[in-house]
Amino acid sequence: MIAPDLETRAARLNARYRNHAAVQVLRHALADPELGRVALVSSFGAESVVLLHMLSVAAPDTPVLFVDTRMLFPETLEYQRQIAAALPLTDIRVIRADDAALAEADPDGRLHQRDTDACCDLRKVVPLERALSGFDAWITGRKRFQGGERSGLDFFEPEPPLRLRVNPLAHWRPQDVAEYMEENALPRHPLVARGYPSIGCAPCTSAVKAGEDPRAGRWRGAEKTECGIHFIGGKPRPVAPLPAEPVSAPRPSAAPLPLRGAGPGPLSKDDEMTTAAPTAPARQPAAAAAGPAAAPADAPVLVRDDGFHPVDTAPDVALPPDSDPAALAPCLGASLVAVEFPAMTDGRGFTLARLLREQGFSGRIRATGALIADQYAMARRVGIDEVQIPAELARRQPQEQWLARADWQDWDHRSRLAG
Amino acid sequence: MFDAATDGRSYLRHRAAQFRAQVARRIDGSLTEDEFRPLRLMNGVYLQLHAYMLRVAIPYGTISPAQMRGLARIAERWDRGYGHFTTRQNIQFHWAALVDIPDMLDALADVGLHAIQTSGNTVRNVTTDAFAGAAADEIEDPRPWAELLRYWSTDHAEFQFLPRKFKIAISGGERDRAVIPAHDIGLRLRRQGREVGFEVWIGGGLGRTPLIGKVVRDFLPAADLLPYIESILAAYNLSGRRDNKYKARLKITVAERGLEVLREEIEAEFLRRKAVFSSGAPEALLDELRARFAAPRFRAPDDTGYEIALAANPSFRAWSDTNLSPHRQPGHASVTVTLKAPDMTPGDCTAAQMRLLADLAERHAYSDLRIAHDQNIVLPHVHRSELPALYAALRDAGLATANKGRITDIISCPGMDFCTLATARSIPIARELADYVRARDLEDDIGPFDLRISGCINACGHHHLGHVGILGLDRAGVENYQITLGGDGYEIPSIGERAGAGFPYDQVVPAIGRLIDAYLGLRDAPEERFIDALRRLGAAPFRAALYPEAADGKAAK
Numbered sequence A: 001m002i003a004p005d006l007e008t009r010a011a012r013l014n015a016r017y018r019n020h021a022a023v024q025v026l027r028h029a030l031a032d033p034e035l036g037r038v039a040l041v042s043s044f045g046a047e048s049v050v051l052l053h054m055l056s057v058a059a060p061d062t063p064v065l066f067v068d069t070r071m072l073f074p075e076t077l078e079y080q081r082q083i084a085a086a087l088p089l090t091d092i093r094v095i096r097a098d099d100a101a102l103a104e105a106d107p108d109g110r111l112h113q114r115d116t117d118a119c120c121d122l123r124k125v126v127p128l129e130r131a132l133s134g135f136d137a138w139i140t141g142r143k144r145f146q147g148g149e150r151s152g153l154d155f156f157e158p159e160p161p162l163r164l165r166v167n168p169l170a171h172w173r174p175q176d177v178a179e180y181m182e183e184n185a186l187p188r189h190p191l192v193a194r195g196y197p198s199i200g201c202a203p204c205t206s207a208v209k210a211g212e213d214p215r216a217g218r219w220r221g222a223e224k225t226e227c228g229i230h231f232i233g234g235k236p237r238p239v240a241p242l243p244a245e246p247v248s249a250p251r252p253s254a255a256p257l258p259l260r261g262a263g264p265g266p267l268s269k270d271d272e273m274t275t276a277a278p279t280a281p282a283r284q285p286a287a288a289a290a291g292p293a294a295a296p297a298d299a300p301v302l303v304r305d306d307g308f309h310p311v312d313t314a315p316d317v318a319l320p321p322d323s324d325p326a327a328l329a330p331c332l333g334a335s336l337v338a339v340e341f342p343a344m345t346d347g348r349g350f351t352l353a354r355l356l357r358e359q360g361f362s363g364r365i366r367a368t369g370a371l372i373a374d375q376y377a378m379a380r381r382v383g384i385d386e387v388q389i390p391a392e393l394a395r396r397q398p399q400e401q402w403l404a405r406a407d408w409q410d411w412d413h414r415s416r417l418a419g
Numbered sequence B: 001m002f003d004a005a006t007d008g009r010s011y012l013r014h015r016a017a018q019f020r021a022q023v024a025r026r027i028d029g030s031l032t033e034d035e036f037r038p039l040r041l042m043n044g045v046y047l048q049l050h051a052y053m054l055r056v057a058i059p060y061g062t063i064s065p066a067q068m069r070g071l072a073r074i075a076e077r078w079d080r081g082y083g084h085f086t087t088r089q090n091i092q093f094h095w096a097a098l099v100d101i102p103d104m105l106d107a108l109a110d111v112g113l114h115a116i117q118t119s120g121n122t123v124r125n126v127t128t129d130a131f132a133g134a135a136a137d138e139i140e141d142p143r144p145w146a147e148l149l150r151y152w153s154t155d156h157a158e159f160q161f162l163p164r165k166f167k168i169a170i171s172g173g174e175r176d177r178a179v180i181p182a183h184d185i186g187l188r189l190r191r192q193g194r195e196v197g198f199e200v201w202i203g204g205g206l207g208r209t210p211l212i213g214k215v216v217r218d219f220l221p222a223a224d225l226l227p228y229i230e231s232i233l234a235a236y237n238l239s240g241r242r243d244n245k246y247k248a249r250l251k252i253t254v255a256e257r258g259l260e261v262l263r264e265e266i267e268a269e270f271l272r273r274k275a276v277f278s279s280g281a282p283e284a285l286l287d288e289l290r291a292r293f294a295a296p297r298f299r300a301p302d303d304t305g306y307e308i309a310l311a312a313n314p315s316f317r318a319w320s321d322t323n324l325s326p327h328r329q330p331g332h333a334s335v336t337v338t339l340k341a342p343d344m345t346p347g348d349c350t351a352a353q354m355r356l357l358a359d360l361a362e363r364h365a366y367s368d369l370r371i372a373h374d375q376n377i378v379l380p381h382v383h384r385s386e387l388p389a390l391y392a393a394l395r396d397a398g399l400a401t402a403n404k405g406r407i408t409d410i411i412s413c414p415g416m417d418f419c420t421l422a423t424a425r426s427i428p429i430a431r432e433l434a435d436y437v438r439a440r441d442l443e444d445d446i447g448p449f450d451l452r453i454s455g456c457i458n459a460c461g462h463h464h465l466g467h468v469g470i471l472g473l474d475r476a477g478v479e480n481y482q483i484t485l486g487g488d489g490y491e492i493p494s495i496g497e498r499a500g501a502g503f504p505y506d507q508v509v510p511a512i513g514r515l516i517d518a519y520l521g522l523r524d525a526p527e528e529r530f531i532d533a534l535r536r537l538g539a540a541p542f543r544a545a546l547y548p549e550a551a552d553g554k555a556a557k
């Protein structure tokens, strides 16, 4: 039985699946009687193959609606055939505007030059609406990271009057898409390699330069950002989030934390093979954003066991992480050596500091770079005396958070073994 | 068990409180997601796409009945009533909520368990032989050494941010039951004259690039263990690759830089570290540890009941033949309870089963329990007089499947059914294969047979080490299974070799069926195991059985 109240259904489904990963959202959603009849709508564009593949594993007989505007790149049509042949999907339906309507509204095929909205309406929105009329819900590949209207997406979204939209990939990040394609050896859309990260109709899609938003090539030069099919039934309205666990009020600036797994916010997926160093958080721009008036507050800070200090002397030598461990002798006479940590996950500096101490270095060792408060005890235990941190980090992790780790001599198991 | 030098529980509570504070600091924005991630990983909190998983260490596989009951409580309160034992002596609880994890860590600390360093690019849970302290062929109980390593590696300041994860295994028996050649560091207890020491292997590992480790030191005096291991880690920390996660394990460093180059660096650094450690040699600590792992006071009751039961009950006899291992103490045996009954998911254990095993360990087995890397549970010390009653209790609970080391004792990762990384199903393959063999009543006829399944290239099911390994892949959206032949994690460490093209899902069981038939026809005596026949004859006849069309084609030419 399908509940009549769309918002309630969407909220209930979001609550039910908030813990789930994309694959499970898809798999369970397809079997969930509350969803009713479901179709996947796919453009066979740059990232479509992910959902198509998931669907082919979970429920290959689900209808797949492919909107052919007859303005697509030949590469897209070829790619569509390639995927249709490779994946065991059994019900791919090609949706097109009917010939009469086309002949009437766009006889010369140039409507897109005059009125893209009318063209999209004719070639996508109307045919798709017709095709979807027999379904209670449809699956889309939209993701929050695509920004704009999409940044508040939930897994389930009401589409008045009667349909639900399911967005299994809502919380995916670009790297999740890339990893999924790589891990499952999925074929890439041939245009991606030629600079089209988002692919629509040929006349309305252009390549994107490095650094541009991936969707920047869609309707370039126009206000338009969505083709309209995602507005069927009105603009998307994110469902009011269910009350989260009572936790201390988040700071407004803080990125939201996934309290129960499927929360909002940028998540980092772990797998057996990852946990490679994430790029160091970009701290400089944040500091710079404070503006010239805050300049004195932007000076870096030195942390010692008794708290924050201004940076005093400059180091005599700086040891980058790839320093040759067999060639530390020249440093041994210095009075202050800086050991650099390019990222918090790059622990080479800990060994370099230990090697300096082992070889009898008795001067001061300063850690510079990306260490955070949680690593202060580690730094102290390997023989580092002080940690230099940027002003932004000193604000975000104030003195108390560092002092909490000034107890580094407690629980130092190794020191009990090695004296 | 940090109570060697301090009160262990208070350290564990300290760590749980620290993690609670980190969660709060993540919520209030003090920690960014990128900063929080390695911190939660070093506390065993994993995120697979959008669901958290807590991985709890069972250090060196030794667990007390009280701890087992603690796991049962956690499974019921915060998970779905069961846990999954992995191939690395861990138990995983899926579907944990991040806000609950500090409470789960507290509950673990209450029974002296923890999740520290079960994830992340650091020294992981040290694994060892499930039969430690009981096996008849043991040189010395490896657990005091394993515990020493754990104590040393926990929160080791220098090695929390290595290029990749780092796994150490230690084996005490003549026969290696800890798969040491498949670890970053493998330690094998050895005796030279009267001195005890280690054969040290480095650079083994499975996963994408399976490699068997190499011996870097034939004999390391036991007292030098910590400085030597630190030297290996220091060399790896500095020279392991950080530019590519697939090339970051020590095995690649060894392969790329060469064993000799690394050995020189390790030995040079060892001399310096040895000087530091000599001031605080852990002898006193080791003595404490040895006392902690001392064998129970073995009893010697009358065991005529055992002989009578053997004669009277053929299924008890069959179970005794397969699931008992020789014990160094006369009148005793070690019992393996396989979590591989028909309809069971390899490695899954319900809260009720955990409680039952805890009770049985107290009643019949000197209160000692072990988790084995092959996802089974071991009662290491059982006097024979207890066996009939123990067997009856296990049988009533459906846990007396007589298949240890048999083809149905399949090691399998969770695969597509539970793991978000999976590219194929593994559990249904395991079940269908077991059903196939059972339906034909071939289990005993085949005898010892090591079959392993992984649901993706990450190889958590250690398929490369199975006599037969099955690796589920995804070829353009279709599950496809590669079969490897000739792996061995025990006597002659070797990585299985790919037999040929992969099979679609529904062809896997028939293919293994043909392989079994070929083996049964080719062996020269019922005692010749599959692996021995394969070594004697080479892979060709078995390949021909797997790919009959290809063989016919060749014959026709």
Ligand code: SF4
Pocket (backbone or CB within 6 Å): A069, A071, A112, A115, A116, A117, A119, A120, A121, A123, A124, A200, A201, A202, A203, A204, A227
């Ligand atoms: S994307 Fe461009 S060509 Fe395609 S339907 Fe819309 S306006 Fe027309």
Ligand code: SF4
Pocket (backbone or CB within 6 Å): A272, B413, B414, B415, B416, B419, B420, B421, B422, B423, B454, B455, B456, B457, B458, B459, B460, B461
């Ligand atoms: S081998 Fe792959 S599928 Fe299996 S548990 Fe490991 S990561 Fe998951």
